[in-house]
Amino acid sequence: MRTVLWGSLRAHSRRYVTAVTAIVMSVAFMVAVNALSGSARDGLRSDVVAQYAGADLVVDTSADDSRTLDRLVDQIRAVDGVEGAVVNRLGFVEVEARSARQLMSVGTVAADRDLRWQEVTDGVAPQRPREALMAASSAKRYDVALGDTVRVFGQRGPVEVAITGFTTSPGGTLGSTVYVSEQVGSRLGDVLTADDVSVRVADTTAAATGKALRSAVGADRSERPVADREAWVDSAVAEATNDVDILQRMVLVFAAISAFVGTLVIASTITTVLAQRRRELALLRCVGATRRQIVRSLRLESLALGVAASTVGVLVGWGLGHATVAALRAWTAGISFGAVSLSPLGVGLPFALGVLVAVGATVLPARRIGRLTPLEALRPHETTGLSGGAGRIRVALGTVLVSVGGAGLVLGTGDLIPVGLAGGMTSFLGVVVLAPLLVPALLRLVGPVVGRSGVSGRLAADNVVRNPRRTASTATSLLIGVTLITMVVIGTASLRGSIDRDLDASYALDVGVVAAGGPLAEGVGDRVDGVDGVDSVATLPGGEVEMDGHRVLALEVSPAAARIVHGDTVVPGPGELVIGEELSTALDLSYGESARLRTTFGELDLRPRGGGSLGEVVLVGPGVLDELGVAAEPRAVWARGEGGAPEEQVMADTATVARSAGADVAGSMVQRTWIGLQLDVMLAVVVGLLAVAVLIAVVGMTGTLSLSILERSRENALLRALGLSRGGLRRTLAGEALLMAGVGAVLGTTLGGAYAWLGVRALTEGLVDDVAFSVPWLQVAIVLAATTATGLIASVVPARRATRVSPAKGIAML
Numbered sequence: 001m002r003t004v005l006w007g008s009l010r011a012h013s014r015r016y017v018t019a020v021t022a023i024v025m026s027v028a029f030m031v032a033v034n035a036l037s038g039s040a041r042d043g044l045r046s047d048v049v050a051q052y053a054g055a056d057l058v059v060d061t062s063a064d065d066s067r068t069l070d071r072l073v074d075q076i077r078a079v080d081g082v083e084g085a086v087v088n089r090l091g092f093v094e095v096e097a098r099s100a101r102q103l104m105s106v107g108t109v110a111a112d113r114d115l116r117w118q119e120v121t122d123g124v125a126p127q128r129p130r131e132a133l134m135a136a137s138s139a140k141r142y143d144v145a146l147g148d149t150v151r152v153f154g155q156r157g158p159v160e161v162a163i164t165g166f167t168t169s170p171g172g173t174l175g176s177t178v179y180v181s182e183q184v185g186s187r188l189g190d191v192l193t194a195d196d197v198s199v200r201v202a203d204t205t206a207a208a209t210g211k212a213l214r215s216a217v218g219a220d221r222s223e224r225p226v227a228d229r230e231a232w233v234d235s236a237v238a239e240a241t242n243d244v245d246i247l248q249r250m251v252l253v254f255a256a257i258s259a260f261v262g263t264l265v266i267a268s269t270i271t272t273v274l275a276q277r278r279r280e281l282a283l284l285r286c287v288g289a290t291r292r293q294i295v296r297s298l299r300l301e302s303l304a305l306g307v308a309a310s311t312v313g314v315l316v317g318w319g320l321g322h323a324t325v326a327a328l329r330a331w332t333a334g335i336s337f338g339a340v341s342l343s344p345l346g347v348g349l350p351f352a353l354g355v356l357v358a359v360g361a362t363v364l365p366a367r368r369i370g371r372l373t374p375l376e377a378l379r380p381h382e383t384t385g386l387s388g389g390a391g392r393i394r395v396a397l398g399t400v401l402v403s404v405g406g407a408g409l410v411l412g413t414g415d416l417i418p419v420g421l422a423g424g425m426t427s428f429l430g431v432v433v434l435a436p437l438l439v440p441a442l443l444r445l446v447g448p449v450v451g452r453s454g455v456s457g458r459l460a461a462d463n464v465v466r467n468p469r470r471t472a473s474t475a476t477s478l479l480i481g482v483t484l485i486t487m488v489v490i491g492t493a494s495l496r497g498s499i500d501r502d503l504d505a506s507y508a509l510d511v512g513v514v515a516a517g518g519p520l521a522e523g524v525g526d527r528v529d530g531v532d533g534v535d536s537v538a539t540l541p542g543g544e545v546e547m548d549g550h551r552v553l554a555l556e557v558s559p560a561a562a563r564i565v566h567g568d569t570v571v572p573g574p575g576e577l578v579i580g581e582e583l584s585t586a587l588d589l590s591y592g593e594s595a596r597l598r599t600t601f602g603e604l605d606l607r608p609r610g611g612g613s614l615g616e617v618v619l620v621g622p623g624v625l626d627e628l629g630v631a632a633e634p635r636a637v638w639a640r641g642e643g644g645a646p647e648e649q650v651m652a653d654t655a656t657v658a659r660s661a662g663a664d665v666a667g668s669m670v671q672r673t674w675i676g677l678q679l680d681v682m683l684a685v686v687v688g689l690l691a692v693a694v695l696i697a698v699v700g701m702t703g704t705l706s707l708s709i710l711e712r713s714r715e716n717a718l719l720r721a722l723g724l725s726r727g728g729l730r731r732t733l734a735g736e737a738l739l740m741a742g743v744g745a746v747l748g749t750t751l752g753g754a755y756a757w758l759g760v761r762a763l764t765e766g767l768v769d770d771v772a773f774s775v776p777w778l779q780v781a782i783v784l785a786a787t788t789a790t791g792l793i794a795s796v797v798p799a800r801r802a803t804r805v806s807p808a809k810g811i812a813m814l
Contacts, residue, residue, distance in 0.1 A: 016273065016305055019358070023309035024316060027354040031317025032324060034346030039325045042338025045237045047172030054115045055198035057210055058232040059217055060225055061087070062195045069194050070186065075216050076197060081209030084200040086110035088174055089185040091192035095178055096151040096158070097142040098652045106152060106192060107176030108185040109133050115198050118179055122146065123165030129183040130159075136166040138177045142648055152180060154188030173236050196232070267361035274298070274365040278372075285374040298366040299359060306358025310351045317350070318342065394433055401430025409758045420762045424755060428483070431751065435479065436472035440465045442743045450735050456728045459719070460735030471740060478744030479751070482787050486752025487759065489779045494760045497774040503672055504567025506612045511651055511667035512638040513658045514615040516553055519633035524661050528637050531653045533645030538564045542617070542635035543625055546598045552583060553617045554597065555636050556625050564638045566672075570611040572621040577606035580614035582666070601629025615666030639667075647673045713802065721807035733799040734792055741791025745784045 052058065059076060061069060069087065076085045088108065095104040109126055110116040116125065118133055123146045126132055134144060144150065144163055151158040161180055185192055201209040214226045227235070274281075281294055289297075318340075325337050405427025412420015431438070447461030464471050513520070513528060520539075529537045542555040557578075562571045572578050577595055595608040597620075604627060611619060617636070625632045641650055647669045658665040716729060724732070757773050 019273075019361075020305060020309040020312075023306065023354045023358060024313040026357075027310050027313025027350045028317035028320060030350035030353070031314050031342065031347065032320040034350075035318065035321025035340050035342055036324055036328075038343065038346065039321070039337045039340050041237075042341070044172065045233075046338060047175065048233050048236050051117045051172045051174045052198060052229050052233055052236075053117060054112075054200060055229050055232075056201045057199040057213060058227050058229060059197040059199060059213070060195070060227070061197055062193075072217065073197060076199060076213065079209060079212050079216050081202050082199055082213065083202055084110075084112040084115055086112055086115045086198050087182060087185070087194045088196050088198060089182075089188075089192040089194045090174060090176060091188075093188065093191050094153040096153070097144050098148070098648075102142070102648075104138070104177040105175075106178045106180060106185075106188070107174055108182050108192075109179040110198075111182065112200070114200055117174070118167045120165040120167055123163075126164055126179075126181055129181045130161050131164045131181065132161040132184070133165050133167045133179040134163045135175075135177050136168065139163070139166055143652070150178065152178065152184070152188065154191050156187065156189060159184050159187060263357045263361065274362075274369060278369065281369055282372070282374050285372075291370040295366045295370040298362055298369070302358045302362035303355065306355035309358065310354030313354055314347055314351055395437065398430045398434035398437075401433060402427050403430075405430055409755075409762075412758075412762050420758070424759070428751070428755075431479070432476055435476050436468040439472045439475045439740075439743060439747070440468045442747065443471065443739055446743065447739065450739055453735070455724075456731035457735050459724075459732045460739060463732070464736050464739050475740050475744040475747075478741055478787060478791065479748045482745050482748025482783065483752040483755065485783050485787075486749045486780060487756045489756075489783060490753050490773075490775055491756035491760050493776045493779070494756060494772065494774040497772055498760070501567065501772075504565075505569040507668040507672035508565040508567055508570040508612050509614055509638060509667045510564075510566075510641045510669040510672070511654045511665065512615065512636055513654065513661065513663045514553070514555075514617060514636045514666050515661065515663040516616060517662065520635060520637065520663065521661050524657065524663070525634075525637045527657045528639050528654060531639070531650060531657070533642050533647075533650040534639045534654075535642040535645075536564060537637055537639045539634050540636040540638060541625070541632035543630035543632050545618075545628060545630065547595060547618065553635060554620050554625065554630070555617050556622060556632060557619050558622060561638055564640045570614060570619060572606075572619050574621065575607055576621070577608045578611035578614070578619035579608055580617045580619075580666070581610065581612055582614070583616040583618065584610065597624075597628060599628045599630055602627065604628055613666060613668040615664060617666075641669050713805065716802045717805060717807045720803075726803040729803055730799045733795050733802065737791045737795035738788065741788045744791075745787040748787070749780060749784060 059072075061072065073085060073087060076082060086108070090105065090107045092103055093106045095102055095106065109118055109132070111126075113125075118125075120133065121136055132150070134150075139145075146163060146165070149160050149162050151160050153159075159180075161178075161184060167179065180188075199213065201213075210226065210228070217225050284294060285291075321340050321342075325340050329337055405423045405425070408419050408423020409427060410423075412418070412423055443461075443464050447465065451458040451461040511534075513524060525537055525539045528534060538558065538561040540555045540557065540561050542553055544551050545554045546552075557571055562568065565571070570578050577597070579595075593607065594605045597604045597606060597618075604624065606620070606624075615636070639654065641647065651665065651667070651669060654667075655665040716733075719729060719732070720726075753775065760773075
């Protein structure tokens with residue numbers, strides 16, 4: 001049987017291409033993910049090690065507030081043998097650079113050179129308290145030069161610091177955008193948190209100093225009050241790599257999807273290939289091979305395929321890991337990557353899964369073929385039905401899988417997303433189990449439409465329902481690909497639409513100039529309109545009114561102004577009042593069902609609601625100021641940015657115009673663009689990861705359809721012998737491919753839409769309100785057309801090959 005085994009592998013190697021490709025892609029994906037995460041983890045560790053390289057001991061200060069921290073640091077420095085100590089502060093703080101205020105990460109830089117870990121790449125390290133470092137990549141982004149002054153906003157107001165040097169991009173646990181001195185960090189207050197203090201001690205008294213330090217800070221302050229550098233780094237890396245591990249687990253979720261799709265494709269392909277080899281295997285039984293030998297030979301054959309394909313997959317994944325890390329090193333800033341390495345588990349698990357999938361896909365087909373007698377296998381076996389006990393078991397099993405999986409999909413939201421993922425796979429497996437019943441039923445409904453086209457159409461309509469297993473095998477591959485593609489297309493559109501509505505609600509205004517002290521000077525609107533990157537502007541009239549005992553600026557939103565903002569969330573409706581986020585924060589406003597606007601000439605009750613970043617203003621509808629007797633004057637200019645405009649520069653130039661006019665700048669163009677960019681990147685990553693699974697499914701789709709046509713060489717030859725022309729045979733095969741592709745596309749689109757809605761619901765639970773189901777009909781239509789075209793194209797080569805075989809030769813084929 002060893003000779004038969006290797007002979008079979010050589011003879012049928014082309015038929016196994018689809019299965020081998022699916023295994024290689026699935027294994028390579030998982031190996032590459034493990035290689036990438038391992039490199040990111042090693043890079044992060046090297047950053048943390050560098051940040052604490054000068055410290056001998058580290059004191060945990062996470063439980064201390066700013067009032068006790070200074071006293072604690074004084075105690076540390078007073079210990080005999082302590083040569084230096086620096087508080088490592090970190091936080092996200094508003095920083096104004098070139099007139100544009102942004103939320104940036106701010107840390108501290110040590111005056112002690114031995115404890116200063118930042119590497120200055122340009123300029124010099126800070127020498128005075130009001131000097132600071134800035135990450136070179138951020139300085140380039142915000143157009144900050146050496147010597148420029150930035151303002152850092154703390155609890156006691158802004159602090160101006162001069163940028164004296166640039167450092168490498170942030171990384172590790174202490175990496176930041178701006179690094180201020182210890183004195184400035186202390187002055188900023190609790191906006192910066194101090195998790196630890198790096199301590200440098202004399203080498204000759206290290207042990208004694210450590211003991212004295214532990215006694216000075218109090219052993220009961222926390223679980224780890226004082227630790228040596230190595231122990232602290234290990235702990236910090238364990239906490240920091242949690243994000244890497246989360247990312248790895250998220251990516252491995254998509255690897256699991258790819259493996260699941262690959263399993264279905266491999267099983268479908270191997271089932272089809274073994275069905276084609278029925279007569280060959282029957283001949284082996286006739287010449288003396290036992291059932292056990294046949295089954296063992298098939299299992300060894302699949303084992304050899306699995307081992308070979310998994311080995312190639314590991315090598316491809318290793319190469320992809322190296323290529324990905326090299327690309328990320330060149331394209332990203334702020335993330336360090338170590339050497340690409342693979343753990344035994346990172347290689348062994350994907351390899352084992354690839355082999356198990358290949359062997360497991362052979363179990364049922366091999367048992368089915370092993371139970372056949374030689375004479376039974378030599379008979380034509382092309383009208384397999386699904387009646388009787390096997391059909392009832394299939395219906396029951398498929399129904400249970402769909403029901404259990406559907407329940408998991410419904411429940412899999414929030415923290416139970418893994419339940420939803422498992423439910424999706426289970427329910428889809430149920431659909432695959434029911435496919436031999438479901439697909440032929442749908443084909444019987446649409447078959448008569450194709451049958452009206454003539455003899456070839458009638459033959460195609462009859463052929464696709466004669467062998468439900470073969471038809472279902474082909475349609476399932478189509479179904480997998482279309483379901484995944486449709487799920488991605490509809491899910492992305494729905495998620496993007498929901499997020500855009502939330503962005504419109506929170507960041508409606510790109511940029512604006514607001515004059516709180518009096519009317520705007522003439523020409524301000526034209527100057528804002530002349531800023532590069534501004535698409536359109538609108539001037540808003542306004543005046544001062546009294547609200548809840550405060551004098552506030554009320555702006556009247558005209559139809560022209562309503563066209564400037566994103567969405568309509570800041571446009572007041574009848575009887576409504578919109579309050580800017582800055583005003584609400586400054587006055588600590590909190591209203592119930594109504595707010596009262598009052599002037600000397602009258603008063604009006606309106607329903608208040610928030611409007612995001614609009615400045616210290618309230619917005620009212622047209623005619624409200626007249627009703628209150630206010631003589632409206634130009635008090636604000638709103639502007640909308642062009643698509644792709646440099647948002648920081650637009651904000652900075654608008655701020656220059658505002659300062660010259662004695663006004664304030666408002667808006668959230670930078671935040672909106674930044675959040676939108678992050679979401680676009682996230683969605684692109686998700687689509688890219690799912691594209692691997694889609695590619696596997698498409699490979700299976702074309703391969704299985706081709707194998708299905710090749711399987712019927714004798715049948716096609718018999719049709720030719722009965723008088724069907726070559727052109728008629730090609731039309732028949734094209735009609736069958738069109739029917740199977742069309743049914744698979746429609747069913748896949750329906751399932752993909754359902755999975756997309758449930759998936760978006762699970763991912764946005766508690767994050768995005770009022771998620772709307774959005775169907776991009778043009779893209780869905782393209783998917784349907786492309787799937788149908790793929791089915792037709794996949795039938796071209798086998799059809800040409802079938803028509804070239806003479807009827808007599810085809811009938812004599814094994």
